[in-house]
Structure formats: structure tokens, C-alpha cells
Amino acid sequence: MTVKTFPRGIFLPHYKEFSEHEAITSISLPKEIIIPLQQHIGAPCQALVKVGDRVTAGQKIGQSEAFVCAPIHASLDGTVIAVEPRPNFNGKNVESVVIAVDPDQIEPTWPERDTDKLSTAEIRSAIKEAGIVGMGGATFPTHVKLSPPKPIDTIIINACECEPFLTCDHRMMLEMTEALVEGARLIARVVDAPHIVFGVEINKPDALEAIKSNLGRDEHITIVPLAVKYPQGSEKQLIKASIDREVPPGKLPLEVGVVVQNVATAIAVYEACRYQKPSYERVLTVSGDAIVRPSNLKVKIGTPIGFIIKECGGIKGAPTGVESDEEWFSVPLPKADPAGKIILGGPMTGWSQSRLDIPVTKGTSGILVFSPQMITETDYKDCVRCGKCVEHCPMFLYPNFIGLYTEQGRYDLAAEWGAIDCFECGICVYVCPSNRPIVHFVRETKEQIAAAARAAQNK
């Protein structure tokens, strides 16, 4: 077995042992769900419901005329109790539909369709209607990605799951292999791509086997075993590793004839085509050193993270015996200050949270609970030019200079040394002996450059 990979990057501790053998399960009903009307990159949706309306699971509750947009669906039966801005994982307030959940849910049924008979237009519209977005965290509307302005010859299914801790894709590959392979075929059909490549990191040999045994004798599909290196699951690095093409800076994979889709997205595509099932639930990993029961869960979009943590046994080190305070979605916290860290997504690119009422959205691949011992940030110091960031940056940038120049407000030079091409993988911060928050500097530079561009346009 030849194992392929991309240049540079880094070997991280995986921490997957917490949850990799936990089968996907569900949790009990939350009391309320908070469904943001924007869970994707692109235009926000307009609410189709108002306070007092009854909604059922799978009902469309938000949509927009814009092309780059994905409609939003209710994930449980209930009554709308508010349509208002609510805090979102990225710290911003987002217009959201709040639904009081009925205690008795009617399990929705979906008519089956023969996917082989669907035309490409039908597949694409099924994907669009289902509101599917990139579920690895990028949340780009999938129907847009599958309407490329250039010919595509290869679909790559991103089955790397290179972020430490996360195991939900792994579990889905094992438990929903058929849907995954069918979803990949549907995606390839939409863009008329002759080749399908599954890129799988070799720390998931069981998933590799499962996919292999589901392929039959399809010559158009290959499985590429990939080294367990971060960020193997980043689109550009994945394309380089599996079919040795380099996407130019600032360009999308379609530039080199490739569309990349992640495992969860492919499965959602299959479900949308076969059952017309909208994207209103997802599988995510709950893990970290401070969660009592690490799990892989199928949860409804809109479920507050505090409730999910509670369903997983709460936070280790928290005082026992005390019922958690006021709210139904909160859990007792350890007495330390800080009490730890809660991260939505993976540990390298995820967002840390200060609140427990943040809802799960279509792009939430994990909820990690860290104990205070896992918090490693300290004050940062001056760059000592060790070169480790330059050595490991998968985009071949100069994170050291980006940091230096951002600190001095020379955003033009920070951009010149690569800030714009940075996809915020976090490696440079991970390796920096001076603990320099380069991702933070990169974001600052990107914002400043965008602001300058806007100002120039308005003149």
C-alpha cells in the first residue's frame, strides 16, 4: 500500500482514542431549538415563519432568492416562539428561529426514489432544496459547488478527518458506507466527472476496508490511502496528495478540474436524492479530556451545545450532586478559573465558546470540552526567527513576517508575505516557541485589506 501525502504540514497527536469506537447514537429531545437563518457562506435566509406558527420536522423555515445560499429547515416539530438575533458560534448575533419543541414527535417519513432515474438537474435541485452545505466546516452551499463554470474530471471525497479528536466522519464511513459511496456517485454524475477518488488517512483501516468492499467492480473509483498528517483534509493539500495537482493561490479546486466533498456532505446528498430529506440533522463528535462520555451523536440542527454536553454526562471535575443552575441546557462547571474551554469544530480550526446556548449548525463537526490543563495559551513574545512556522506551513508562506508586519500595522507587507493565502490551519501557532498568535494576525490583516478595498470602492 503506497501512502501518499502533501509537502510540509505536521504530525499532530490525534486524541481520537476518546471516541473512535463509539457507535453513532442519538440524544433525548431538547426543550427548545435555536435555528440560525444563516448557516452557510453566502446570503442569509429570510424567515418563512413567524412567532406562534406550528412547524414540523423538515419544513422549510428560511430561504432566499440569492444563488449562493442554502435554505433552512425546522429540525423538530414545535411552535415558533421567537424570530430574533441569537448568539452564534462565531461570536456574532445571527437572526434565528427559536422553536419550542413538542414533547411528542411524529417521526417523519420520506418517500424513496430510484436515484438512478434522476436527471442531473433533478439531483442538483434536490441538493439545493435540502439546504446542503459543506459539512466539514466550510459551509459553502453544495449546489453552488456542483455548478462549476469549468469541466471537472475528478471528484475527491475528503475522508481524511485530519483534525485531532474528531471521529464522526470515521464513524459515518463505517456505519453509512453505502450511502457514502452512492452519494459520491451522485455528485460525480451532477458534474459529469469520470473519476471518483476517496482520500482516506491510514489511521482508519476499517473505514478503508468498508469503502473498498462497497465499491464492487467500479473502475471509476479509486481509494487513496493518505498519511496521517495535518492538514491532510484541507482541499488543496488533499488534491496535491491524492492526484498531484496544485491549485494556484486564490483559486478554487475547480481550476484544476476537481471538486472536493466531505464524507458527511456526500451522505447528505445521497439522502436528499433518495428520500428528499433536508439537511436538518448531522453527526458530530463530542470529545475532549473533560467530557464524561465521549460520543459520536446524531443531533438536530439548533440543539444548544450545553444540552448536548449534559447528555454526554457533563463536564469532568464539576461538583456532583448539585443540579445545574436555572437553565435546562446548562451543566455544573468545574470550580477552576477558567473552567476550561469549549470548542466547536476541531482543536486546530474550531471556535472557542463562552456560552452554552450556542446552537449546533450544519457545519459543526464536533464539540470539544477541554479541562484547564489543556489550555496552553500563554502570553506571546517576540519572534525568534526559529523558522519552524516557515518549515511547516502547508501553503509555503512566511507566518513570521505576517506576524511582524501585522503588529506594525503594515498590512500591505503582511499580505505580500502571504496573509491572504493563509487558510488558517493553525500549524504556525502550534509550532511557535514564542507562542505567537499568527492566525489572529492573519485575520486582522484580512479584515484590514478587505476594509481598504471597500473604502476604495466607495470613493
Added chain:
Amino acid sequence: MADTQFSVTTSPHLRTTVTVSSAMRDVLYALAPITLVSIYWFKFNAVFLIAVCLIVAMLTELLFRKAMNKPATLKDGSALVTGLLVALCSGGCSAWWVGALATFIAVGIAKELMGGLGWNRFNPAAFGRISVFLLTPFFYWLGLAFSPLQASFGGLDVITSATPLALLKQGTALPDLGSLFLSFPGGALGETSALALLIGGAYLLYKEHIRWHIPVSIVAGVFVMALLFGDHSTTPFYLTPFYHIFSGGVLLGALFMATDWVTSPITPRGRVIFGLAIGILLMIFRLALGPTEGTCFSILIMNAFVPLIDRLTRQRKFGEAPARPAPVAVKPSLEKSS
């Protein structure tokens, strides 16, 4: 719901355990073998010189940072590394005040006045050594003033203060290559054992604090130059390069000084150019001027070219065609706009 007391920071949320302090501690470990060998040969002289340099290094750093109203950084250990390197660059019988002065200049002027660790352009230890080397003739009286204070510890009769290179020059009996490699008391403290230096270097390579590019290209530069232009009269020509490599601070410089993070180029390609140039310069100094502080000199000279090398060896971005004009260099200034 009220905000909980969770820590909120920008991603990533994982870090390596390597910090500047841990790396400096590893450098000190890596220098332990050669330090011990030098103490074995030079006895209390070495202990005293090393102690003086270490203490002066720490005091200087404290003093300068206090004077400039900056937080103390002694914990990062870089002052200790600089102090130890200055001591190891000093001759086994050299006066303690020379070491003290060199350390003071290294830590105070070459590092702290330049803005502290990370901002210095020249290797502090090499800068300190060379300053003293250039200054001593002018401060002859200093030597006289200090000579009564020069501690004499005796017991050094087996020791020659001449380096094997000087011996090579004089045409006197040379130590054989084996003892030169294992351990030979001549020249500076840090030149007493190639083996001890290599062990330390291997440790740093294993810890990934240094990469092979600089040491290997320096040694390659020396090797080729010695082969081409070396004096083959007293040794077989194929052995001459090894005499040059194992003596006169080449290994100390190549493994521990030229590899200094702050003052070396940032990319592998730049590091190879940097190393080769140091190796070649060093041999030019040796062949033309005889055994002087050739290693430190060449390192300092090439330190000055690091920004240029960085620009000329600018790597392409992922997905980009090779060869891109480098942007105009603007030296990052010390002022932070906040």
C-alpha cells in the same frame, strides 16, 4: 444566560510543548559534554571562566532590561546560552575579565540594545568575542590593570594554549587526527573535543531545534576549501580538511553559533547559502591571516547578509509557479503600533 468562565481564544487550541525556554535549556544540555571536557583539561580555570561569563550574562541582561523598563526575560535562558558560548570561545588560559567584557558586550549591546531576543541581527556571542578581540590592543592598559587580579590556579603545565592550527602553521609536531577528534587541549575551551561537540549537535538535531543545512554546508565549505587550497606539506592532502574541521572552533561555530535561530536565514535554501559562505570565508581568513577568530568573523559577516539572503531565496507559494520577485525589504522596526 450569563457568560460562563470558559477561556475564549483564537484557534488553534493546541500547542507543542516546545518553548523558547525549553529550547534554550536543550541547547545548554547539548553544550554540557564540551563544557565537561574543557573542565577536564583546564580544571579550575575553565570553571572560573565559565562561571564568570554566566554570571555576567545574567547580570547584564537584568541590568539592561531594568534600565529600559522592560519585563525580565532571564527565564528564557538565552543569556545563559550566550554566556556559555562566549566562555567556550575563549582560550583556556585567557583572562577572566576578557570573558566578562565579551559577555557584557554580547548580552548588553549585541542583544538587549538591539531590542532583545529576536531583534538582534548579529550572533551575540560572536559579536562579543570579536569586539573584545578588536578592542584589546587599544586597551592594553586594561590588561595591565587587571593582571594582578588574574587568578592563577596552576596545574596547567600539560596545556598548550596554541591551537592545532597554530601548530600546523609553525610546522611543529601535530597531534594525530584521532586525538584531535576525541579530545585535545589546545585553543579555546570549546575546541577541546570534536566528539563532544558532535554529540551535542546530534542532540539538537534530534530535538529538531536545528536542521542539518547550516552545519553540513559550513563543514562542506571548509572541506572543499581545505582540499583545494590547504597546506598539504605536513599532512597527506586527504587528511588536511579534517584537521581544519576538527580544530579552531569550526564545529562549535557550525553547530552552535551559526545555527542560532535569530541570526540565520529562515528557509533551508537560504541556510545552505549562508553555511557555504561561512565555510568559505572562514577558510579564507585562516589561509590568509592565520589562526585568528575566523569562525566568529565569518559568522558575523554572514549575519549581515541574512535579510538579503531571505529575500533572494524567497520560496514560492503553494500552487504558484517558481521564481517570483521578492518584495522590497522593509526592516521591521522595533516600534509596535498598537
